Amino acid sequence: MTRNRVLIAIAIAGLVGVLAWLSWPRSNESTTGPEMSGSEAADDTELSSQVETWPATLYFPGEGDLLFPESQELPTSLDPADRVSTLVTSLLAGPRTEHLSAPLPAEIQIRKVYWIDGRIAYLDLESPDGTPPPVSGSTREMLTVYSLVNTVLLNVPEIEGLVLLWNGRQLRTFAGHVDTMRPLSAKLDLIARTQ
Amino acid sequence: MPLAAQQDPTSTPELVSTAVAKLMLEGQPAGRVAVSQGVVGPSFALAPIAAALGVELRTGPLGDSHTLILEDRRIIFGPNQAVMLTVAPDGKTQREITRLGQLPFRDGAGLKVSLEALEKALGEPLSYRFIWLPSELELQISRPELRVLEGSINVVNQYQESVVGIEFSDKPRYRVERSPGVLVIRLLGDRLALPVKQPRVADALITAIRVSEDRVRFELADHADADEPRLQLTPKPRLVIEVFEKQNSARRVDNPSRQSASQVAGIRTIALDPGHGGPETGAIGPGGNAEKDLNLLVARALRLQLERRLRVKVVMTRTEDVDVPLETRAAIANEARADLFISLHLNSSFGATAHGAETFFLSREASDKISADIAAQENKFSSGTDDPELDLRMILWDLAQSYHLAESQRFATLVQEELNLTLGLRDRGVKQAPFHVLMGAKMPAVLVELGFLSNPEEESKLQTPAYRAELVDALVRAITRFKKQLEGGSTIEIDTAGASSGGDITGSQEASQTRTPR
Structure with missing residues (x-):
């Protein structure tokens, strides 16, 4: 019995010890991630403050079947492809203004943005499981297509035409109406006139 | 230009x-x-x-x-x-x-x-x-997969001409080859399943029809000639070849079988294009109605009314629930030498409140990107040739593009007026857009959006035959007015300056050039 009591006392003491170790404050330990030195943290702060932004205008479908401008501060880049990516990513993420709509369902993403070396940019969109663009009437299709085209062309002056691809292919149309076999130009008459 | x-x-x-x-x-x-x-x-x-x-x-x-x-x-x-x-x-x-x-x-x-x-x-x-x-x-x-097509041939004699129909189990890929007295339909990448059901030829104009797995060869009598074969896609893919007596070729327009169509000057043949079809559903209404089905119902009713009331020939780009490529739709109209192309659609937008009808014709921007560029290039070519006939054809072709665009605009305005007046729909106006289906049409061409399927109220109305009949009535009246304008010999105002890319165009925006209608 005495031996058993000794064993139980040792077990309890061990348990208390473990609990004490677990609950001991460890303020001087780093996080589980890579340790960040003070200088690196300072550099990072400087870097983020150095990233320039620009007042981009995104065009979202809205009331009256028109495109409504919405200003967003977006990080800029010398590379026009990066700017197109940023613009379209923000466009696909949807508007911040009420009563406006994202041009495409949330699951649609950018597959690639590129051009060969000229003034025509290629925006390749990707749908999950390779599904085709959403079915729609001509008005919705026009708003979808020109939400993308106007947003890109009216913000990136280096680009004069936008070719839309879907899962790597150039479709005749997205939904049976608007011709997407050619580089598209901005369509200004779809933009709502602000007071 | x-x-x-x-x-x-x-x-x-x-x-x-x-x-x-x-x-x-x-x-x-x-x-x-x-x-x-x-x-x-x-x-x-x-x-x-x-x-x-x-x-x-x-x-x-x-x-x-x-x-x-x-x-x-x-x-x-x-x-x-x-x-x-x-x-x-x-x-x-x-x-x-x-x-x-x-x-x-x-x-x-x-x-x-x-x-x-x-x-x-x-x-x-x-x-x-x-x-x-x-x-x-x-x-x-x-190389696309080799297809073996079932085929059958029939020949009908009528009024000093013979009409040959070659029916295929699927749309054939083919080329037409001609030499004196011979016309060959050569299949490209397809083969015919032999034997092909064909008539025993006892025809004064066709002396023999020879079929092999990659071609159908027609041997014509010395006094016979044949029109360019036309491919019809509905109800089944079918190549139609009209063979006629050479001496009667100039009088063929008087053939009684063509008379009903030729009675109406200006508009003799109308191509109706019910939008979408097959897996291409088009817009889907909140009540589950597919645009393709309602488009087809409207087109069938319109066809009936046009044939009865205007006695014009109507060709349909589809008569059932099948997917017809956009280029093929315009090609069907071109093959039929249609005088007017009407693509019938129902609209959808973001949200459920959009409503009303609108009529589109090809945007100047889109037209310019195709026709102006091509025409300019062809003009370049024609400057380097001594072939005056070719020069003339190029110039006429260029003029035709402007002419059709102006006529399309005028017809679109009439359609929009009739739809607005009859139904009290919200006037969404006549617009221009780079719609693919309009690009290949070699005649005045419009795309009509008859209402918004995304609007529950309009979807509900579009399901009723009575409402669709009113839409059809409005379209028939617009076509009648257009036909009368052409027959009346009025001048056609061609808007060369006002048709900027995309702005709403109304009938009042006309000017600058006048041309005599056909």
């Missing part, structure tokens, strides 16, 4: 980028090909493609003409030449002039041609299909 003499025949089309792409033949790497992206589409260096396909490409002594040497023909291209010539293997006998929508040009990589030119020059004769994947910088060349 500036004419040929003002163009620089040595200039190349505006290019925006160049690159070297992978060339894949039947899934295997077959070298690389230089590609240039122009404003109207990509162009590919011809030499590496010909080499990959084992086709000899000869260059003329001045380095201008480029000739593809195929087994049964030679195909000649030239830089800045908007046509390609097909000649017999002797190199002299001309067989065909094919208009190219995109101008070939020469740069450091040699002669570059469009996808369209590749398909016509190498794709059709050799049964290859070209697929350009810009995102992969890859040009794929492959």
Whole structure:
């Protein structure tokens, strides 16, 4: 019995010890991630403050079947492809203004943005499981297509035409109406006139 | 539009980028090909493609003409030449002039041609299909799977002419070949299942019909000739060939079988295009109604009314729930020599409140990108030829584009007026848009959005036959007014200045040039 009591006392003491170790404050330990030195943290702060932004205008479908401008501060880049990516990513993420709509369902993403070396940019969109663009009437299709085209062309002056691809292919149309076999130009008459 | 003499025949089309792409033949790497992206589409260096396909490409002594040497023909291209010539293997006998929508040009990589030119020059004769994947910088060349089609032939005699119908189990890929007294339908990449059901020929105009697995050969009597075969897609794919007596060719318009159509000057044949079909549902209403079904119901009712009330010939791009490619829809109208093309659609938008009808015709921007560029290029070509007939055809073609656009605008205005007046719908106006289905039509062409399926109230109305009948009535009245305007000999106002890309156009925006209607 005495031996058993000794064993139980040792077990309890061990348990208390473990609990004490677990609950001991460890303020001087780093996080589980890579340790960040003070200088690196300072550099990072400087870097983020150095990233320039620009007042981009995104065009979202809205009331009256028109495109409504919405200003967003977006990080800029010398590379026009990066700017197109940023613009379209923000466009696909949807508007911040009420009563406006994202041009495409949330699951649609950018597959690639590129051009060969000229003034025509290629925006390749990707749908999950390779599904085709959403079915729609001509008005919705026009708003979808020109939400993308106007947003890109009216913000990136280096680009004069936008070719839309879907899962790597150039479709005749997205939904049976608007011709997407050619580089598209901005369509200004779809933009709502602000007071 | 500036004419040929003002163009620089040595200039190349505006290019925006160049690159070297992978060339894949039947899934295997077959070298690389230089590609240039122009404003109207990509162009590919011809030499590496010909080499990959084992086709000899000869260059003329001045380095201008480029000739593809195929087994049964030679195909000649030239830089800045908007046509390609097909000649017999002797190199002299001309067989065909094919208009190219995109101008070939020469740069450091040699002669570059469009996808369209590749398909016509190498794709059709050799049964290859070209697929350009810009995102992969890859040009794929492959032979489509060989199809074996069921076929049957029938011949109907009527009024000194014989009408031959070749019915296929699927849409055939074919080429028409002619020589004196002979007309051959040669299948490209397809084969006929033999034996083919055919009549025993006892026809004064057709002396023999010979069928093999890759061709149907018609031997005509000395006094007979045949029209260009027409492909009808509904109810089944069917090639129709009209064979007639040469001496009666000038009087064929008086044939009683054509009389009903020819009674109405200006509008004799109307092509109706019920939008979407098959897996292409078009818009889906909140109540689950598919646009394709309602479009077809409206088109059928409209066809009936037009045939009864206007006694015009109506061709439909589809009569059942099938998917018809957009290019084919315009081609059906062109083949039927329709005088008017009406594409019927129902709309949808973001949200459920959008409502009303709107009518579109092809945007000047889209039209310009196709027709102006092509016409200018053709004018360039025509400046370098001594063929006055070709010059004239090019100029007439150019004029026709402007003429059709103006007529399309006028007809669209009438449609919109009638829809607004009759139904009290919200006037969304006449608009211009780069709609693909309108691009290939060689006649006045509009796309009518009869209402919003995304609006529950309009969807509910569109389900009722009575409401659809009112829509049909409005369309019939618009067509009647248009026909009367043409018959009445009024001048046609061509809006050359006001049709900027996309703004709403109304009938009041007219001016500048006048032309006499047909």
